[in-house]
Amino acid sequence: DTEVTQTPKHLVMGMTNKKSLKCEQHMGHRAMYWYKQKAKKPPELMFVYSYEKLSINESVPSRFSPECPNSSLLNLHLHALQPEDSALYLCASSRRETVAGELFFGEGSRLTVL
Amino acid sequence: DQQVKQNSPSLSVQEGRISILNCDYTNSMFDYFLWYKKYPAEGPTFLISISSIKDKNEDGRFTVFLNKSAKHLSLHIVPSQPGDSAVYFCAASAHHAGGTSYGKLTFGQGTILTVHP
Numbered sequence: 001d002t003e004v005t006q007t008p009k010h011l012v013m014g015m016t017n018k019k020s021l022k023c024e025q026h027m028g029h030r031a032m033y034w035y036k037q038k039a040k041k042p043p044e045l046m047f048v049y050s051y052e053k054l055s056i057n058e059s060v061p062s063r064f065s066p067e068c069p070n071s072s073l074l075n076l077h078l079h080a081l082q083p084e085d086s087a088l089y090l091c092a093s094s095r096r097e098t099v100a101g102e103l104f105f106g107e108g109s110r111l112t113v114l
Numbered sequence: 115d116q117q118v119k120q121n122s123p124s125l126s127v128q129e130g131r132i133s134i135l136n137c138d139y140t141n142s143m144f145d146y147f148l149w150y151k152k153y154p155a156e157g158p159t160f161l162i163s164i165s166s167i168k169d170k171n172e173d174g175r176f177t178v179f180l181n182k183s184a185k186h187l188s189l190h191i192v193p194s195q196p197g198d199s200a201v202y203f204c205a206a207s208a209h210h211a212g213g214t215s216y217g218k219l220t221f222g223q224g225t226i227l228t229v230h231p
Contacts (some may be wrong), residue, residue, distance in 0.1 A: 041223065105150075105158045
């Protein structure tokens with residue numbers, strides 16, 4: 001099983017809603033990531049979790065709240081988002097975060113904030 | 115400040131010919147480079163990588179060349195096939211003191227490759 005599964009694939013929410021994006025991997029990877037990709041732009045790192053602990057927060061606004069309940073799951077809780085937060089949110093995992101190596105990406109969750 | 119640049123937004127190639135995708139970087143701390151391929155409605159998939167201690171890495175039809183002095187890398191696809199049509203992202207990471215990269219990849223803007231039958 002070499003998949004990273006993200007749900008939902010599409011999400012439309014209002015600025016006052018609270019929603020969550022979910023990510024799951026069963027490859028035994030100990031590092032998981034959230035990246036954000038705007039249209040015609042490269043993916044940009046948001047958060048890194050290593051061994052279920054947050055190791056990097058790239059100055060992401062607090063309206064995005066990550067959570068890693070266990071080594072296979074990664075959530076991104078969304079609250080009071082702005083229309084400019086509309087983007088493709090990509091989850092990824094890797095064997096560990098300490099050395100460079102390929103990241104395995106999910107298909108992404110396309111978020112639209114109205 | 116874009117540290118990884120892919121200056122060609124698109125490239126069109128005939129099937130069977132060579133595709134050459136280019137990438138430039140500015141951060142001299144980058145020491146590991148990767149190429150990802152992305153189809154529409156899918157996440158990026160890893161293609162090939164190269165460490166800064168090498169200048170070439172080959173995997174089947176895909177070869178990556180690294181010129182550290184020029185801070186330039188390129189991906190060669192030979193022969194190109196219609197199924198190679200996708201967006202190709204160059205990415206780079208840096209290992210900090212203690213050996214960790216923190217898993218952070220910096221991506222280029224991507225190049226749309228179209229291979230015509």
